[in-house]
Amino acid sequence: MVMVEAKKTMAMAARRSFQSQLRFFKVHRSATMFDVLNPATGQTIAELPDDSAEEVAAKFGVLVAGQKRWKAVPLAERREVLERFNELLRLNMPTLAKTLTTEMGKPTAQAKNEVRATVDRVNFYLENYEKVLKEHTVLETTRVKEKVLYEPLGVVANISAWNYPYFVSANVFAAALLTGNAVLYKPSEYASLTGFEISRLLYEAGVPNDVFVMSTGRGGTGSAVASLKGLGGLYFTGSYKTGIEIASHTAPNLVKVQLELGGKDPAYVRKDVPNVAAAALSIADGAFYNCGQSCCSVERVYVDKQIYGEFLDHFTKIVKSFKVGDPLEPETYIGPVARRAHLSFLASQVKDAMDKGAHAILHTGLESSAFADGFYFPPTVLTDVNHTMQVMRDESFGPLIGIQAVDRDEEALTLMKDTPYGLTASVFCKHSIDAEEILRELDVGTGYWNCCDRVSPRLPWSGRRGSGLGTTIGSINGLRTFVQPKAIFLQHPTP
Numbered sequence: 001m002v003m004v005e006a007k008k009t010m011a012m013a014a015r016r017s018f019q020s021q022l023r024f025f026k027v028h029r030s031a032t033m034f035d036v037l038n039p040a041t042g043q044t045i046a047e048l049p050d051d052s053a054e055e056v057a058a059k060f061g062v063l064v065a066g067q068k069r070w071k072a073v074p075l076a077e078r079r080e081v082l083e084r085f086n087e088l089l090r091l092n093m094p095t096l097a098k099t100l101t102t103e104m105g106k107p108t109a110q111a112k113n114e115v116r117a118t119v120d121r122v123n124f125y126l127e128n129y130e131k132v133l134k135e136h137t138v139l140e141t142t143r144v145k146e147k148v149l150y151e152p153l154g155v156v157a158n159i160s161a162w163n164y165p166y167f168v169s170a171n172v173f174a175a176a177l178l179t180g181n182a183v184l185y186k187p188s189e190y191a192s193l194t195g196f197e198i199s200r201l202l203y204e205a206g207v208p209n210d211v212f213v214m215s216t217g218r219g220g221t222g223s224a225v226a227s228l229k230g231l232g233g234l235y236f237t238g239s240y241k242t243g244i245e246i247a248s249h250t251a252p253n254l255v256k257v258q259l260e261l262g263g264k265d266p267a268y269v270r271k272d273v274p275n276v277a278a279a280a281l282s283i284a285d286g287a288f289y290n291c292g293q294s295c296c297s298v299e300r301v302y303v304d305k306q307i308y309g310e311f312l313d314h315f316t317k318i319v320k321s322f323k324v325g326d327p328l329e330p331e332t333y334i335g336p337v338a339r340r341a342h343l344s345f346l347a348s349q350v351k352d353a354m355d356k357g358a359h360a361i362l363h364t365g366l367e368s369s370a371f372a373d374g375f376y377f378p379p380t381v382l383t384d385v386n387h388t389m390q391v392m393r394d395e396s397f398g399p400l401i402g403i404q405a406v407d408r409d410e411e412a413l414t415l416m417k418d419t420p421y422g423l424t425a426s427v428f429c430k431h432s433i434d435a436e437e438i439l440r441e442l443d444v445g446t447g448y449w450n451c452c453d454r455v456s457p458r459l460p461w462s463g464r465r466g467s468g469l470g471t472t473i474g475s476i477n478g479l480r481t482f483v484q485p486k487a488i489f490l491q492h493p494t495p
């Protein structure tokens with residue numbers, strides 16, 4: 001009883017603190033509002049407006065005017081502003097992490113990791129953005145010169161997911177702002193408070209308020225953004241289903257679109273892997289980090305039948321050792337999932353698999369009443385799975401994994417390929433040459449040897465087939481996507 005009261009008091013305090021922050025942004029009431037919930041308690045912590053199509057259009061108009069000035073701001077000045085922003089991210093890390101944890105349920109240590117990764121990403125952009133803006137001459141004779149200029153796209157829209165809200169949105173807005181674009185930012189309805197944190201720090205760093213503007217709202221607001229005429233580009237991170245809708249909105253306006261979508265990423269453990277326990281640890285982390293809610297989470301595991309039993313023993317022990325609990329506690333590794341509705345989706349995948357013959361070697365651990373109101377799903381490991389089961393086909397996006405025994409590389413490869421997605425794949429084995437041979441065969445954007453579920457600012461991040469369209473985030477390629485080339489022919493006048 002005392003604990004319930006304490007939880008209620010904490011939720012009310014969180015709500016008061018967020019609402020006062022929102023007053024600073026003069027957040028208005030609109031015809032429809034949505035609740036922001038704390039997934040660990042189920043309590044409402046803020047209420048935000050769904051921007052209407054008219055409000056979205058008005059914000060876009062403001063940005064069109066702002067972008068004209070912003071693109072003329074000297075590169076060094078734009079750089080200074082984003083450097084200050086990055087410094088503010090670093091200095092505000094505890095607050096930013098707390099907002100993320102409270103709004104989305106990400107365990108605090110992982111929330112801090114996300115802010116650190118965002119700082120690294122922005123640093124990479126700061127170090128490299130001038131390279132993609134540099135004009136260059138491709139031909140020069142006594143009569144003619146041909147050169148290429150690189151110009152910003154204009155106003156770009158950034159419609160973002162909630163699972164790494166600082167990181168996935170900074171991938172877009174930091175690169176876009178540095179290269180001279182203005183940004184209309186539509187955070188996920190499950191991560192809008194982090195959106196306010198981002199806006200606050202960008203303005204504090206000196207980004208003009210007609211160069212970066214946020215629009216809150218759910219899917220309807222997203223469609224209004226995607227339907228805008230005159231966008232320079234639309235950069236979307238989210239589900240396959242929404243990606244298809246976005247593409248249908250942008251197509252009639254011929255807007256450049258990048259879709260970073262979901263995955264069903266496989267990991268394969270070959271029988272020659274030198275250290276089965278190390279492979280199990282890496283894959284368990286890849287499957288359960290961020291409660292399994294990463295686009296590149298390991299979503300299905302194939303293990304050679306000769307080491308299947310040994311692998312399962314290590315894997316189960318490791319997952320059992322992950323602390324499930326209050327995401328604000330520093331030692332918590334698995335918190336609640338972000339959305340209440342997802343609990344029944346995960347339960348339906350487990351039921352479908354078990355009805356078809358799978359076994360749950362782990363599916364308990366939430367008996368305490370502390371979990372009663374939050375959106376907690378028990379970490380679940382299924383064995384004896386196969387590809388007739390949804391858990392091996394559809395993105396789970398939760399603390400749930402299926403592990404299947406396979407007979408050698410041929411069967412592993414066939415199963416790894418059996419998916420409409422193409423984001424990442426990992427191979428755990430002794431020699432890199434064998435891993436590379438398998439990874440080159442797979443139609444995925446990223447391949448890993450003896451590791452998984454990671455990103456690097458220096459490498460391009462892209463999804464193939466159902467995992468993305470026109471996507472390249474990160475690396476020099478990821479910066480280049482925010483500029484467009486202009487060809488210039490110069491010819492001396494005929495004497």
Ligand code: NAD
Nearest residue numbers: 160161162187188218219222223238239242260261262295
């Ligand atoms: P989602 O598709 O439900 O929502 C994403 C965004 O789209 C939100 O801002 C939402 O409000 C908006 N939206 C919803 N309906 C819309 C519509 N009809 N038109 C326009 N906008 C609309 O996805 P989510 O649940 O926020 O994110 C999880 C998904 O994102 C997972 O599939 C995950 O794998 C994927 N993801 C991919 C990457 C990547 O790099 N490939 C990174 C992070 C997340």
